Amino acid sequence: MASVSSAADRSLPLRERKKLRTRRALADAALRMFTEKGFDATTLEELVDEVEVSKSTFFRTFPAKEAAAIEAEVELWSANLTALRDHTLSGVILTEMKDILCGVVTGLDADWPDRYVATRRLVLTAPTLMAYAAHHRADIQQQTGDLLADKLNLPLGDLRPQVLAELTTTAWTIAARAWVRTGGQGGRQSLLESVEHAFQTIPASLELSAQTER
Template sequence: MTTSPPDDRSLPLRERKRLRTRRALADAALRMFGEKGFDATTLDELVQAVEVSKSTFFRAFPAKEAVAIEAETEVWTAYLALLGERELSGLVITQLRDCLADAVTRLDPAWDDRYVATRRLILTAPALLAYVDSYRTGVEDEVVSCLAGKLGLDADDLRIHVLAQLTTTCWSVSARAWVRGDAAGGRAALLARLDQAYRSIPASLELTVKGPPR
């Protein structure tokens, strides 16, 4: 999936039309699911609202859950694309942080509101929570594969598995707090939280507990 905006004139007309349809489906889904509920809104109702066929829907999204979390998908698609293109140098965890920050920076201005609405919708539907967890696991698997190739490591190397999961964890804690605060401070605040989360990793590993007083 490309993260290029649907009005990007550098893209071929067919690709722009495909992206516009995808965005129309995602926007309608977010509105309809928010108003009526995810489970109560049928796929037939969604495609009728956008005036497309079910086959068109399934060319854009693999499942009803996928269209509901499009704002989440945008982040990780951009992240994986940037990571795949990047020549890694220095600390890998820093490279992962920079890729994720770059991905978030490049998202279109309307993404902030879409993401907040998406995360609030996810909390109302157990099926969406499960789908996001599964989706992020898939992202982590792709990061592991990418790092194994770039670093010349075995895909079973525990270090790259830990790094992959640290990235999704840092995002989760940062974005959760940002959404809970109604996205106060905008994208800059989200990126600052993300940077703080990464910087807290070494200190978190050094936390100790003193024994009870004698």
């Protein structure tokens, strides 16, 4: 389980390193400024002035203003897709999905948990951001489902890989929501416990009944 993305990766061509640096700088500034001033109140011009790049460069790096704000989210799911791709599945898939996801969380940069908490809190403040994050999640889900179907050699009509992909993101979303609500206290470890708990809650939810419950 190698650490995938660190800030200054030698061995990468200089040009690529520069691009990565501005990408990182833009994402950091975006998270900070949007949190301080509000997403709508911060114009793109202010953002690019801060980082000292042009608007052109911004849109060559990110497809939208919103994208710069949810980099931490993107990092998580890109890494997860890669991990799933490189993993040989065996046993109960949903459990495997949970383990892969937990492995990814463990492998991310040291500053990732803080950035993720800040990101999720920010997302709650602006509907536009909410929409963008939801879209990203749907996108990831689709890709995960397709990848699963491929890895398991399942026919096109089989709904199970899509369902599994959705269950995975569902479990994550719910676990993360609870963890973020605590301010990310307990760090990575408590997040992992929250994820375990959420995955366990799925079968428990299926059986939930009224009457007997009150």
